[in-house]
Amino acid sequence: MSVEEGWIDYNGHMNVAYYVLLFDRVVDQAFATIGLGPEYVRARALSYFTVELHVCYLRELTAHAPVIGTAQLLGHDDKRMRLYLELTHAEEGWVAASAEELFLHVDLTSRRAAPFPADIRARLTAMQAAHAALHWPERAGRPIRLEP
Template sequence: MMILETCVAPEWVDYNGHMNDAEYARVFSLAVEALMDHIGLDAAGRQRHGYTIYTLETHLCYRREAHEGQPLRVALSLLDRDAKRLHAFFELLDEAGNLLATSEQMLMGIDSEAGRPAPFPAPVEAAIGALPHVARDAWPALAGRTIGIRR
C-alpha cells in the first residue's frame, strides 16, 4: 500500500550530491505520520482519542542513492501487530519502482494523558485491521535483519 509520495528537497542533499542518510529517516518518519493519518490519528484524532504513536525501534537499510528533485514513494506492509504495537515495514521507491531504502519499525500506541502504552482505540484498531498484512513466511527479504559482520 502506498502511504506517502514526496520528492527529494534541495536541503536534503549533502556534500556527496545525494540525499543525506538522515533524510531517509526523515522520509520514513513522514511515512509514519501518513500512516497515523490513515488510521485516524491525525491531529483531530489524536485530540479526540487522547492517543498517539511513538517509534520504539527502527532498522534502516540503504540500497540506492536518491537525488535532488527525484520523486519518492513509500509503500507500507504490516508485518505484525498486537493490541498496542505495530511492526511495520516501509519501502522507499523511486519513480520507476526501484528500491532505494527500507525501514523496519516497531511502533507503540500511547495514551497521551498517561504517557503510557495503551491498546489502540476501537476505531483505530478497525483501521489497522484493514491495512495490508504480510504473513511471516512471506516477509520481504530485508525484514527481520540483524546487524553484524559476517564471518
C-alpha cells in the first residue's frame, strides 16, 4: 500500500482516519484468506462488525510512503475475534502504527450477533494455532493512561 497525497493533513503527515483505513484494508485481506470476504457476506448474509478499536500512532507517515500491513489473530470464540495489526514502512522497516481490534460476527438479516459457521470456526482455529507461534505483541491489551 502507499500513502496518498490527499491523506496528508495540515500537520504534514497522514491524518489519523487514513491509518484506520489502511488497517481496514489489512483486515479485509486477512479475513478473505479464511473465507470471510465479500462473497461470504453475499452468500450467507453474515459478516463481522468492529465493536472496539485501539490505535497507537508511533511514527509519522508522509505522502507516498510505502506501507505493509500485518494481522495476528490473538483469540476468538463462538462470535468474536481479537486481532492485532501493524503498519510498517515497507522500505525502512519501522512500525508506524499498531491497532488492536475486536470484531463481532453478525447475522445481517437480524443485525444481531451470530455464531460462526463450523467451516469458518475451523479456519479461525487453524489461523490462531499458526499465529500462536508468533510473539505476543507488546502493545496488545494496552490501556489508555495519563500518568501523573
